[in-house]
Amino acid sequence: MSELRKDPIIGRWVIISTERGKRPVDFPSVAIPSRGGFCPFDPGNEDKTPPEVFAFREPGTEPNTPGWRVRVVPNKFPALRIEDQLVRRGEGVFDKMSGTGAHEVVIESPDHGTALCQLEQPQTAEVLKACIQRMRDLKKDRRFRYILVFKNYGEPAGASLEHPHTQIIATPIIPKRVAEELKGAEQHYDLKERCIFCDIILQELEDGVRVVSENKDFVTLTPFASRFPFETWLLPKAHGSAVELLSDGEIDSLAAILKETLGRLRCALQAPPYNFVVHTAPCQDSRLPYYHWHIEIMPKLTKVAGFEWGTGFYINPTLPEDAAKYLREAALDATRPGGDLCPSR
């Protein structure tokens, strides 16, 4: 038996195909081998990146020298450039725009071999604080319509450098998927006078079957119409449309649940490659009653994606309810609540 499920926000249908029902052990292990060799993100190689735009550092250390805990630098091969003037023009039936924007890299720790979920929680919080600090700064540039924060972990997920890092891209347009979310959420709000994400969170917390974890401020769940096996969303319980409006206390709480969630995925799926994307409101609309910022985590376990790209029609071989159960049961070292949630590779 399989069933079709509709994403309540953007209206996409997904096939949940239990015929191919997959448990964690059914996915081939794709843990990332260390490549060794020179790394431009390692301490001591600060001159091999463009000069840093932000860092958390030990007192008394100079920019672009060792002593940093988290370091943000412009991408050496940027997809978009901050220097370019924003020009829009037509070309017959086509429209184009200059590649104006920003593309930065958040180096998460000096330690080349430590994954984000293995950092101590205050360090995870500093990674998030560095991202949010850069978002707040980039938002001041009125050419930018959207700030994307995302992470590619592991070569199968598109990471070109092994040293753990997160990326920030500021764009002169609102990405299509974000625009669809905004539109779907606004339609629900117009109809119901409620935020669709708030509705989902309420129903999920009551049901429980798709909830992986929660703390005071946040909940982690596997979405009803998951596109990918073990797709996991992390949402604030209280309504808020922009991640950069979080207080420092809320960022600490987010760091705790992000570390825990990534740790559960790492344990259940043996250090899978994954992507996460922060979905937040556009630059000029920070306080929307109908939109709810969140983080979408997509482990890269299957390759059945080419056809899905072409059609927007996804086939997911793992029931989201099963995925949530596996993640809830992932081995946690209960004796070390603040420590690593799973053994190192």
Added chain:
Amino acid sequence: MSELRKDPIIGRWVIISTERGKRPVDFPSVAIPSRGGFCPFDPGNEDKTPPEVFAFREPGTEPNTPGWRVRVVPNKFPALRIEDQLVRRGEGVFDKMSGTGAHEVVIESPDHGTALCQLEQPQTAEVLKACIQRMRDLKKDRRFRYILVFKNYGEPAGASLEHPHTQIIATPIIPKRVAEELKGAEQHYDLKERCIFCDIILQELEDGVRVVSENKDFVTLTPFASRFPFETWLLPKAHGSAVELLSDGEIDSLAAILKETLGRLRCALQAPPYNFVVHTAPCQDSRLPYYHWHIEIMPKLTKVAGFEWGTGFYINPTLPEDAAKYLREAALDATRPGGDLCPSR
């Protein structure tokens, strides 16, 4: 320098990042190694698949025995099932539907090791005729809203069996990407009273820079806002909204340009894994003035797709104009116009 380009049909912006400008040789060769061993699609193993629903066979041979040239069977592990009754229902804020549909496999030739572009042209035409015959038949089932024809070639593109095959899925919904195309094309038609695809074909044939190849009935081009390096579209020159309305003569013409296009990709990119998806009108709307059926071919050369999945925002490291040039210049054996366009692996 990079630039943003807007897909004129569905309105998606794409970053064309020439900073990372990639030529064919810059993509690691991912040619698919032969795995050997048992294959359920090989002649003699007909009883290892569900019974065939269609075949082109030698005279006097029985169904489900050797002697076929093209064979269509239900997928042994279907994503959707034809037996299921179509039931829609709600679950609080969520909507779901039974997994009713069809999932068939078109085995393209008895020869395990011959790629689609290496078949003799009449055989390629029979593959297409088998697909179209099955589409016409499945359309009679009024539960189905859309018939998807697609191919995953190579393990990185999601193929689980090596023996060349194409797949057909009949769905009780219209896939989101298709619905977006229909909507975008209808908006253009409402505004201009012209088909957007016809407009594009006219402009591209005049410009020439993104045209890869053409024959009497069809044109192959790299789209202006290509999401992927060497993304290639194959469109009928005359307006038509549904592939299953083609005449046998037009199918022969399509076979010729499909074989040539896949051959050019195979030569230029060293037998890359790829997906193709046929985009055609929904079952109950075969004759639309605003929609233009076509085939989208997506070579699987990069892995920078996780973030793209999450945002619908693509970064393409190869200029479509450069890709078209490389494909136009791909080595063709001019002395054997009807034969293979490139050497076997």
